[in-house]
Amino acid sequence: MNTLTLEDVKKILDITADTVLENEKHFCDLDAVTGDGDFGMTLAKGFKVIKAELEDSDSEDVGGLMKAIGMTMLETCGGATGSLWGTGFRAMGKSARGKQEIALSDLHEMATSFIGGMQKVGGAELGDKTLLDALIPASETMAKDAGNGLDIAAAMKNACDAAAEGAEKTKEMKARKGRATYLGERSIGHPDAGAEAISILFKAVNDKFFC
Amino acid sequence: MNTLTLEDVKKILDITADTVLENEKHFCDLDAVTGDGDFGMTLAKGFKVIKAELEDSDSEDVGGLMKAIGMTMLETCGGATGSLWGTGFRAMGKSARGKQEIALSDLHEMATSFIGGMQKVGGAELGDKTLLDALIPASETMAKDAGNGLDIAAAMKNACDAAAEGAEKTKEMKARKGRATYLGERSIGHPDAGAEAISILFKAVNDKFFC
Amino acid sequence: MKKIINTPETVVDDMCSGFVRAHKDYVSLNEKYRVIYRKEINTKKVNLISGGGSGHEPSHAGFVGRGMLDGAVCGDVFASPSVMQIYNAITKLESDKGVLLVIKNYSGDVMNFDGAADMAEEDDDIKVEKVYVNDDVAVTDSLYTVGRRGVAGTVFVHKIAGAMAETGAELSEVKAVAEKVIANVRTMGFALTSCTVPAKGEPTFDIEDGDMEYGVGIHGEPGVSRDKTVSAAELAGRTVKRILEDMPIERGSDVAVLLNGLGGTPVQELYILYNEVADILENASINIYFNLVGNYMTSLDMAGASVSILKLDGQLKQLLTAEADTPALKI
């Protein structure tokens, strides 16, 4: 498989939505350890609407679809998540504007935009103990694999591993962004909820779509 | 012993005060079952002051002493107790006005006044499950014993038994005065705190002064 | 016990002192008798005095100010003030027009206020009138002989009689309007948790997590039943129903509603309950002309609420919305 169609992207998003909904409580529990325990709820609130909208979406390209999802998140989700993910999706919308097919290089560009959007609003860097610590490594393997001409499924497997590894590493980090910072030293020893979620979502998409 | 002097009366009041202070918690616990649990506290608050005042009281007769105690209770004690006991003591003050010595008949008259004062403000009758259910029987034996020419100590022993019996009977009564009335049927089965207290005070005075 | 206090013994004195410091433009304090007076005493109007046990804050001291009370007497926690405390308040607030005592109907309060009134009338020739508030429909008259308890509806008495007094009305008129309020106000409350009296240090009653004490008194007295907790809608329905059974209200009538928190209930929940009460009254074509939502007659840290409904006529409406400027209520 070397490109994804608009339909493929929708299917991937649908798997993502299902995974979010299944993990609502788990994501909340993760956030409860270092944050305020609402991450799963907030994310689920958005993805419930997104799942419904995917069914009768009239977006004609991947960019339009991403932008619509971004708006939905900005509208539906509060908290850090609404702003971060909403802006991230909107940034992906811009980078995939007009595209009907997505190659691995496009996918990497979208990931870069997603990260960039999140950084624009949240200002986090690698190592701040946020979801970026799972996202950035995943995005970087995609860049490498695109350069090496891997196909999307193989690259996705690598991204999946990179995300898992990145999420695992957040355990040792001290939070410098988000609510977990109020814990100071006490945030060390627990993984970041957002990073864990990213890893779980990558794995679900990989298992259910690419395998 | 056929009369009590002013000094005797003071001694009796001092024993009463000590007994109240010793039983502060017990009286509260009794009140907690059917009332609001403050009876011991309120009574103790008053008798703490009374005990101190007894030491340098300049009352020249029993009536003056009783009136002063009544005023102290009206000043120091709130709740039903302040008004009932304060008015009761003031009524005793009136009935013993000018008296240096107290015969059994005087004592009975004082008890009648105490009860009358309490009834004036509280409007309770025998059988309403209040301290009057201990006081009235005690006062009645005094009347009989005075008629029969008993000495004060013997009469006191009888009064003591009558009070105890009266207090015991309150267990079977349904409260018709005081906070216990809010319990309705549920007040049955527990003695009235005030009646129990009267019985305990009679017993203490009997044991420590007359025996 | 989880309380911000120094010692159980000093709770009332510390509170009075803090209250008067916080509201020194409104009130001053007689420390010995724990009476909180209006800063400027007006001897040309009927003066209103209320009070009772402490633990019901902001009642009653919070309502001392223009258009409501002239004095509040603070007893120990949940214990009526003494005769002399009240007597002191009456003599201090003596006025050409007389003094009205607003008494919640509890034996202790009634005896002590009555005793103080007698003393002021007999010893000092002060004109004193009294009204007894008995708005609590939880306890019905048939059960006992001392009459209903006075609870949150008392705040409406303070407001309306206070406004009447401010107009320069005579003692008989102020008393009459206070009695009109009492005749037309009913309250029903419930507790989700018990209060804890500082001197006792333990909850007054035990209550399971899924239970509530329906019809609880403002001192933690038992209510009509121990029930399972229900939704705000059902709670409002049951509560309004009980009030309307006791005091029917015609369609098209105007009423005032006091949605009162018992001390430990978040403001959020009071508004949620108010929403349901308003729904029910609207559906019964009863118009809420005036409302108060908040902590007005509390029971220390008890979680729970009460609903008071006052039937209004033209006079009550006008007095209810007349200006008032007190620490706890400004209209």
Next chain:
Amino acid sequence: MKKIINTPETVVDDMCSGFVRAHKDYVSLNEKYRVIYRKEINTKKVNLISGGGSGHEPSHAGFVGRGMLDGAVCGDVFASPSVMQIYNAITKLESDKGVLLVIKNYSGDVMNFDGAADMAEEDDDIKVEKVYVNDDVAVTDSLYTVGRRGVAGTVFVHKIAGAMAETGAELSEVKAVAEKVIANVRTMGFALTSCTVPAKGEPTFDIEDGDMEYGVGIHGEPGVSRDKTVSAAELAGRTVKRILEDMPIERGSDVAVLLNGLGGTPVQELYILYNEVADILENASINIYFNLVGNYMTSLDMAGASVSILKLDGQLKQLLTAEADTPALKI
């Protein structure tokens, strides 16, 4: 869980509905976006918008009215409102003079308010300025990088910036005075019990009977330490000391004090604590020019309190005592 609610999902909608019904003379509600607006929108003055997660009632909707806020945006319990909710408030309250957003400094709030401001500026050419309140001295800057939390001091920002806006001042002037308040206000709080978020149904943290969480956040975030409970006097001493260490105040200065209840604390205890705070400040020759004692910035049903101290100059004094007429604060 002991709560007067219908379902955890409907808490915020039911509360908004009840709030607007109770205060319909002051406010109206956009149900979809959960924005509570002033009844009459004035497009000739700077309009103030605040908001954040729900659960802090009466903040912020309680301060919508003359002399304070023009709009409040209600997020889910303890979760910032979304960008679109805030954007909707901004466009609705668009004014010739511009709009000022008063934001409590939490990542979620900051991101969403910032995002909404950008959108309104870019898409609609609305003049928007923002201030970030960060008064909580519990969390010191060295510990983390997102800055201090915004807590009860926010109420002073609403009051003073709102009074400034009411004078017809320009956006830059209103922003400047809001920033002056922020620079001069500090808050320190503590919890005796945890709050319980309705959706969770269980206390956010466990706490033993003799313990308190000192420096707790208004969402139940951990504080600086888990300590033994102490007397009101010691609590006040420690709290004022921490504030003064962070913001020294000269002898002879005038300050405003907000003694804020966290939702489950009885009014009685707030006055007891105020009494101690007033003692300490008096002894330090610091003059309490203005005070508020009550539930202003709560944390659901949490028992506990916070103390905020604001250093005053002539301008702040005048604006602080200027008229305000809102559901939760009337001056």
